[in-house]
Amino acid sequence: MRATGLGAWALCLAMPGLAAGLPADAALDPAAAIKTLSPRVVVNSGRLEWEPHKRDLSAWPTLSHLDRRASIRPQQGAYSEPLNGDALRGRAIAMDPARGNCIACHILPGEDWPGSVGHLLSGYKRRGHADAYVYQQIFDRRVLNPKTVMPPFGAFGVLSDQDIRDLVAYVQSLD
């Protein structure tokens, strides 16, 4: 019986897509450097063309029912003093759509076209939050608030430890 169980388990692993994790219905080119594909509609054609997307997104879970990869669970960041962050570099990360893109959701003093989904960050420095707390907010806010919609930038590998330190220095400097 035990052998049957092991065999069944091996069979599950051997099934295509289960072990590799990438679902069969994902729009991707597995052989390319950037696997993720973006569709291009060609006028008066019955065929849809595909081109590489600007970023490879295949490493994170998709919406496919065939996707067997688990979400990354809420994670405590490993913060240690001193902060050693650069506020100017942090501002650049906050404004960069390819990196932090904080401006998409947050109002940041002096910046145009902000979002209003996130908390107002003007006057953040006066709130007196500890650097370690702010670091965790950016690293993975789910630890502090399970209902958050804020991306877990650190836990998901979107930003590096130094990027987050720079962002902490930046928001802690906001009047």
Add this chain to the structure above:
Amino acid sequence: MKIRIILLAALFTGLVCAQENTVYRDMDLPVEKYTPHVTGDKTLSATYPFWKDRNKLDWRLAGNPEENWKLNWKFMDPPFNNTVHGGHFALDRGEDLYKSLNRDGRFAACLGANRGRLKGLRTQYPMYRKDLGRVASLEAVIEHCASAQGEVLQHGSYDNSAVSLYVASFSQGMPMRVDVSKGPMREAYERGRQLFHTKAGRLNFACSSCHTRNVGQQLRGSYITTPYGDVAHYPVYRTQYRLQSLHLRLIECNLDAGVQPLMPGSQAYTDLEVFLSALSNGYPVSVPAERD
């Protein structure tokens, strides 16, 4: 005895695989109940009164960039938008393709038209197709029926969407009526509702993170709109994509949110289409429409 052992082994395999199937997925909780009718927006964004009648849109709201989101972009649908745009050219192309495919009436019958009449057909899609053994969108069925005649009309291609647009034009002004009360359609709706709240991608967003929790808020200056009443104008003419089927729109949503997209016609997108179509039930089809 032998058969019993094989059965037992098969059962065990199923159990182990089922265990493998329960993968931890981060969800935007709670998964809201939603109403499979456009009036459900009354308790979500409450903008419904502003856009429920496309013939009576308030032009003062349409002209104000701070307020026009409350019209749920219906000012870019006919009749408010009476400009000639790429959607009209696509409609012409769709008519030509349809007529050449339907010379013997086989194509219309395959799409599910009642005695060759296309009237009202769009309002019932997606639907469960017994012959296909699954729930399918209109575009998936167009691809299937064209392929039965040896023609390639890939889901999401210009020509496929053009035919879909032509078929939709026969339902102009008719309310969407996708039945999700029972069977495979109900199951698809339920999966779609769960998917709408499933977090995915490098930023861990669910559709609902913005379109349920933050309707009316801004993202980089753009206002977030309601999921209700949002699919009765598809396929839509988009400036950057030219002609866009709903599944191509979902691909664009995914890419913008940092999520690896799926192929048009994938089950997940079809489930989401069933869910979103049900949230447009009671809202009239209006094509060809434009969006930024």
